[in-house]
Amino acid sequence: MAGTELVRIDGLKIRRNGFTLDVPEWAMRPGEVVGLVGPNGAGKTTLLEAVAGLRRTKGSEVQVFGLNPWRDPARVRSSLGFMSDDMPLLDLRIGGLLNTLSGYYKTWDPALVEDLLERFKLDPREKVYRLSKGQGTRIRLITAMAFRPKVLLLDEPATGLDVAGRRSLLESVLDVVRDPSRSVVVSSHMLADVERIADRLLVLNRGSVVKEGATDELIGESRTLEEALVAWGAAG
Amino acid sequence: MTSNWNAAFTHARVLLVSLFRRPASFVIMLIVAGATALIWPGLAAPGGPWFGIRGLGAMEAPLLALFVGLVYLYLWPMVTGLRAAGGAAGLFSVGDGNVALALPALPIGPKGRMAGEILVVYGFVAAVRGLTLPFLASADRAAYAADTLSGALVMLPILLCWAKATGNFDVQSGMAFVVILLELGAQKAGLLAGWWGLVFVSLVLSAVVLWFNAASLRKLRMSWREETSGASRVRPALEPVARYRRDLVLMPLRRYGFVYLGMTCLGAVMMLVPALSRWMVLVGMVLSFLVVLVLLRPLGSNLLGWSLKGRRGTQRGDLYRALSVLPLKRETILRGIYAYTAAAAAAIWFVAVVLVVLRLSLKTGSPAWSALWTGDFSAFAWPALLFIPCAAGFIVATAAGHRALYIASGSALLAMLILPTMVLNFLDVIYGKGSIVPGAVTLVILSVAALTASIPPLTLLRRT
Numbered sequence: 292m293a294g295t296e297l298v299r300i301d302g303l304k305i306r307r308n309g310f311t312l313d314v315p316e317w318a319m320r321p322g323e324v325v326g327l328v329g330p331n332g333a334g335k336t337t338l339l340e341a342v343a344g345l346r347r348t349k350g351s352e353v354q355v356f357g358l359n360p361w362r363d364p365a366r367v368r369s370s371l372g373f374m375s376d377d378m379p380l381l382d383l384r385i386g387g388l389l390n391t392l393s394g395y396y397k398t399w400d401p402a403l404v405e406d407l408l409e410r411f412k413l414d415p416r417e418k419v420y421r422l423s424k425g426q427g428t429r430i431r432l433i434t435a436m437a438f439r440p441k442v443l444l445l446d447e448p449a450t451g452l453d454v455a456g457r458r459s460l461l462e463s464v465l466d467v468v469r470d471p472s473r474s475v476v477v478s479s480h481m482l483a484d485v486e487r488i489a490d491r492l493l494v495l496n497r498g499s500v501v502k503e504g505a506t507d508e509l510i511g512e513s514r515t516l517e518e519a520l521v522a523w524g525a526a527g
Numbered sequence: 528m529t530s531n532w533n534a535a536f537t538h539a540r541v542l543l544v545s546l547f548r549r550p551a552s553f554v555i556m557l558i559v560a561g562a563t564a565l566i567w568p569g570l571a572a573p574g575g576p577w578f579g580i581r582g583l584g585a586m587e588a589p590l591l592a593l594f595v596g597l598v599y600l601y602l603w604p605m606v607t608g609l610r611a612a613g614g615a616a617g618l619f620s621v622g623d624g625n626v627a628l629a630l631p632a633l634p635i636g637p638k639g640r641m642a643g644e645i646l647v648v649y650g651f652v653a654a655v656r657g658l659t660l661p662f663l664a665s666a667d668r669a670a671y672a673a674d675t676l677s678g679a680l681v682m683l684p685i686l687l688c689w690a691k692a693t694g695n696f697d698v699q700s701g702m703a704f705v706v707i708l709l710e711l712g713a714q715k716a717g718l719l720a721g722w723w724g725l726v727f728v729s730l731v732l733s734a735v736v737l738w739f740n741a742a743s744l745r746k747l748r749m750s751w752r753e754e755t756s757g758a759s760r761v762r763p764a765l766e767p768v769a770r771y772r773r774d775l776v777l778m779p780l781r782r783y784g785f786v787y788l789g790m791t792c793l794g795a796v797m798m799l800v801p802a803l804s805r806w807m808v809l810v811g812m813v814l815s816f817l818v819v820l821v822l823l824r825p826l827g828s829n830l831l832g833w834s835l836k837g838r839r840g841t842q843r844g845d846l847y848r849a850l851s852v853l854p855l856k857r858e859t860i861l862r863g864i865y866a867y868t869a870a871a872a873a874a875i876w877f878v879a880v881v882l883v884v885l886r887l888s889l890k891t892g893s894p895a896w897s898a899l900w901t902g903d904f905s906a907f908a909w910p911a912l913l914f915i916p917c918a919a920g921f922i923v924a925t926a927a928g929h930r931a932l933y934i935a936s937g938s939a940l941l942a943m944l945i946l947p948t949m950v951l952n953f954l955d956v957i958y959g960k961g962s963i964v965p966g967a968v969t970l971v972i973l974s975v976a977a978l979t980a981s982i983p984p985l986t987l988l989r990r991t
Contacts (some may be wrong), residue, residue: 330638333910343852345851345852363770364855364857365767365855365856366854367741367854368852368854368855369854370860373852378848378852379828379848379849381846382824382828382829382851390761390762391762391778391826392853393761393764394761394762394763394764394765394770394774395767395770395771395853395854395855396764396854397764399764401761527546
């Protein structure tokens with residue numbers, strides 16, 4: 292089983308400014324959409340950054356494609372897309388930005404980029420610094436998805452998006468996992484969206500794992516994800 | 528080369544036919560070409576009138592002569608250059624880049640096109656001045672012909688500024704202004720007094736303008752492609768580290784090459800033209816500030832964070848954060864930033880030293896490279912080298928958002944700027960001018976500050 296896992300966490304502990312993220316064990320297999328939920332300060336972003344290799348981890352606490360993402364970020368991030376709502380972008384035109392980034396990935400897919408630009412209604416001539424918050428979120432999504440990563444980590448991908456934008460986002464995420472070799476982790480406070488697309492959930496609260504498992508099994512049929520979070524004491 | 532000249536003659540023929548079909552344009556070209564019989568630059572001695580403009584030599588007010596000369600040198604190439612090219616492309620397409628963007632579709636490259644436009648303008652000048660030749664006394668004819676040629680050499684780089692290949696009015700007018708100032712500087716330096724100097728200045732400036740035009744056109748094509756089908760363009764995927772290094776070298780040059788060269792030219796003019804030297808310090812400071820601002824945005828994003836906003840709330844630069852999600856190691860990104868900053872600081876140091884040496888050379892009339900080893904200047908030039916690793920250390924610490932390191936290196940950098948002068952003056956008063964103590968103490972302070980600013984940030988470049 293371990294051989295097919297895209298991401299594996301074993302005894303991850305990250306301490307910072309009095310906060311401790313403690314994830315004893317967690318794994319993600321190809322074809323899964325994992326919803327990462329929990330209140331503010333639960334450790335969702337810290338966990339995603341550790342998986343993306345943006346945060347130092349010891350030894351084999353975190354493995355992506357069997358590699359330590361902090362020590363081998365080049366190989367890991369060639370196949371891992373990370374998107375965060377406050378991630379800065381190179382201050383170019385959208386077309387120039389995408390063109391610049393394309394030189395870093397062998398798997399960059401220009402057809403997919405064109406499709407996503409159309410889907411997200413973005414003009415390649417627009418300058419990045421002039422984009423609204425929602426448009427900024429959309430272009431960040433495109434940069435994370437354009438090279439068809441095997442693992443896609445989305446940290447608050449719906450920030451600033453209107454209804455149409457969120458719908459496009461969900462469609463795009465589902466498109467990604469149509470390829471059974473790829474997986475997505477979505478961290479979001481838009482619980483209805485997460486509930487709609489996530490096969491599995493990882494619920495965090497104050498740095499600890501509260502629940503982990505298949506979405507349907509965890510929530511049950513008679514309640515929503517929001518109600519379940521309240522019941523688990525992970526609603527903030 | 529042959530194909531370029533063939534293209535130039537073909538293009539010139541097309542432009543001429545177009546001008547003949549537009550009587551108004553044709554008449555304007557005849558009038559401005561006729562004006563050269565009255566006002567035309569040429570060989571000029573350093574202390575003589577501004578470019579020896581015929582008819583202006585008699586002017587008693589030198590400032591008026593200077594003004595008329597400047598205006599003429601600015602307007603004549605603009606009118607003729609734009610009118611000649613406008614015959615085929617429409618005069619008012621200047622600035623929207625239509626002409627330059629249409630170039631790839633034509634069987635004439637930008638070099639051939641520029642040469643064609645120059646041929647048309649000089650064709651009119653030669654025709655009009657040739658027609659007036661029989662009316663001159665035979666003794667004056669040789670001087671008149673030489674005058675025509677020398678004027679053409681002076682005008683050549685300015686005319687090239689208005690070649691339509693650039694297609695951007697702001698760039699063209701700015702370039703023309705800088706070229707005129709450089710020619711004024713060359714005249715004051717005595718380079719336009721003889722034929723060799725004139726040919727040298729004309730060719731060097733023309734080469735610089737041609738490079739500018741080519742770079743401008745490349746940029747225009749890039750932005751055009753960006754605008755039309757930017758998203759579908761893909762760069763060849765290199766190894767990420769190789770791609771990053773290449774981007775750090777080439778992208779700033781492509782994006783800001785104009786600014787760097789323009790600032791250097793302006794700085795050179797201010798330094799080398801004695802009449803302007805009183806503004807040197809002020810302009811130098813402004814230019815340095817602008818250059819530093821531009822240098823701090825190598826890939827279009829700030830190396831340094833300018834605000835405390837954002838979730839992470841540090842001064843960590845956007846550039847580092849924007850790059851951190853790429854398949855690059857943290858230390859690779861930081862090493863690139865360090866190397867880039869060090870190279871930029873070294874370039875600023877080099878340009879400043881060359882300009883000062885040139886200025887001293889012009890003052891003394893002979894190469895003043897010895898000033899680098901002896902005299903007051905050497906006491907500034909070599910210690911200034913210490914700022915290169917210090918600036919690189921400070922920038923890399925700040926770009927990485929390492930608070931302790933950037934506070935330490937920033938404070939040390941400030942101390943380097945302020946303390947030596949203060950300490951030197953203070954100890955001079957105590958120990959007297961002849962003592963070696965003030966110099967030694969200052970050197971120690973400078974060294975400690977330099978080490979504090981430059982060494983600790985190197986820890987960020989280690990392999991993690």
